[in-house]
Amino acid sequence: xxxxxxxxxxxxxxxxxxxxLRPDAGDYxxxxxxxxxxxxxxxxxxxxxxxxxxxVRAVNxxxxxxxxxxxxGGGHNVAGSAVCDDGLVIDLSxxxxxxxxxxxxxxWVEAGTTWADVDHETQAFGLAAPGGVVSDTGVAGLTLGGxxxxxxxxxxxxxxxxxxxxxxxxxxxxxxxxxxxxPELFWGLRGGGGNFGIVTAFEFELHPVxxxxxxxxxxxxxxxxxxxxxxxxxxxxxxxxxxxxxxxSGVMPDEELFSEGVLDEQKIGLLGCxxxxxxAGEAALEPLRxxxxxxxxxSGVMPxxELQQLLDEDYPDGMRYYWxxxxxxxxxxxxxxxxxxxxxxxxxxxxxxxxxxQGGAIAEVDEDENAFxxxxxxxxxxxxxxxxxxxxxxxxxxxxxxxLDDMRQFSDGSxxxxxxxxxxxxxxxxxxxxxxxxxRLVALKDEYDPTNLFRMNQNVAPSS
Numbered sequence: 001x002x003x004x005x006x007x008x009x010x011x012x013x014x015x016x017x018x019x020x021l022r023p024d025a026g027d028y029x030x031x032x033x034x035x036x037x038x039x040x041x042x043x044x045x046x047x048x049x050x051x052x053x054x055x056v057r058a059v060n061x062x063x064x065x066x067x068x069x070x071x072x073g074g075g076h077n078v079a080g081s082a083v084c085d086d087g088l089v090i091d092l093s094x095x096x097x098x099x100x101x102x103x104x105x106x107x108w109v110e111a112g113t114t115w116a117d118v119d120h121e122t123q124a125f126g127l128a129a130p131g132g133v134v135s136d137t138g139v140a141g142l143t144l145g146g147x148x149x150x151x152x153x154x155x156x157x158x159x160x161x162x163x164x165x166x167x168x169x170x171x172x173x174x175x176x177x178x179x180x181x182x183p184e185l186f187w188g189l190r191g192g193g194g195n196f197g198i199v200t201a202f203e204f205e206l207h208p209v210x211x212x213x214x215x216x217x218x219x220x221x222x223x224x225x226x227x228x229x230x231x232x233x234x235x236x237x238x239x240x241x242x243x244x245x246x247x248x249s250g251v252m253p254d255e256e257l258f259s260e261g262v263l264d265e266q267k268i269g270l271l272g273c274x275x276x277x278x279x280a281g282e283a284a285l286e287p288l289r290x291x292x293x294x295x296x297x298x299s300g301v302m303p304x305x306e307l308q309q310l311l312d313e314d315y316p317d318g319m320r321y322y323w324x325x326x327x328x329x330x331x332x333x334x335x336x337x338x339x340x341x342x343x344x345x346x347x348x349x350x351x352x353x354x355x356x357x358q359g360g361a362i363a364e365v366d367e368d369e370n371a372f373x374x375x376x377x378x379x380x381x382x383x384x385x386x387x388x389x390x391x392x393x394x395x396x397x398x399x400x401x402x403x404l405d406d407m408r409q410f411s412d413g414s415x416x417x418x419x420x421x422x423x424x425x426x427x428x429x430x431x432x433x434x435x436x437x438x439x440r441l442v443a444l445k446d447e448y449d450p451t452n453l454f455r456m457n458q459n460v461a462p463s464s
Contacts, residue, residue, distance in 0.1 A: 018050035039080035153360030154275035157403030191372025210304035214281025222266035241360035245272035252348035325419035327377035
């Protein structure tokens, strides 16, 4: 920012309805802080947008002054790409309007919202948009990267439920993308990440969910990890599409959940949701409660909003996070044996090895309908390194990377963009994940962002 004339910055700020922060501003440190405590970057300028006009102005300013640009939504960003050193952060976190049309079953959602904002408005009408599993996750990042949540096997991913988006391109143009307008761009935005512009609003299709749902939350000892997970594998083979479930394995030393005798033991947690009548859901989820002898069982019927918030406290602001992912071709006995090893090897008691059951509505969407990759895989592996002490950064990051390297033998190497590690981890991550469709994404990048202004992301590089 030292190369930009102060007068240019003042002129930019004078025409800005939101707030422009420089490093000497009193609230600058709060504004640059993000959820992941590993990320400590110092932007030269933070532009907190109040509306679309501010976004257009910020994009033009960044492009015309050849600045590094990052885009911040409303919630988590484990890779840290929401902020950059020295450049311009275009911050959408104050754009949080949600408008629901209950008759059309649609919601118009600004890009600074979290899923808690969306759930609050849609559940007033007994409706929901498929989101994530933590309510303070940002809508924008999750949706553009796919969006795997509690309703995925019945109603698909977040990106599958988009009807349209409004966005600002790298040249400052504002446009709408949908099946009818800019359909190729709309294809790429659904699963291709934030490569093609800044989405300022999403239009979602809504589904009848809640106000109460049947859920399963049960914990087993990991002493019998392989046999318990084999029983889970058997359940998944014939599970109804209304059931979306995942397992997460680690110590999880929660004094509110576990007695002192098992507090520091390795455990398998299993969380499931039934997207349908609660009575039918309790019966459908019952087998998940008897895979082995439970350590604790908190299953039952609860408000959908509470289910969405159930894991929020497990991911506090400022803790240190490093997450990786890999689509698995199955849960073979050999894969379960290696997973058991990596659960036991975790250096932090807060870390987990997660298995997400896919299929159902996810697999029913044709690859030509949107860009999301990973529909072919029955399971997603998530490796969550979560810890508090900065002195143990290296060993926690190494554990997650080593686990992924080992588990590649059970995968085609493709990953879920919302659990990417850090941006510099794998130069070929996008090509491997998207395979033959990658060149289609490159063609979109060439058209809408040929200079790669939007490169602080899981990047599709333009051909030039």
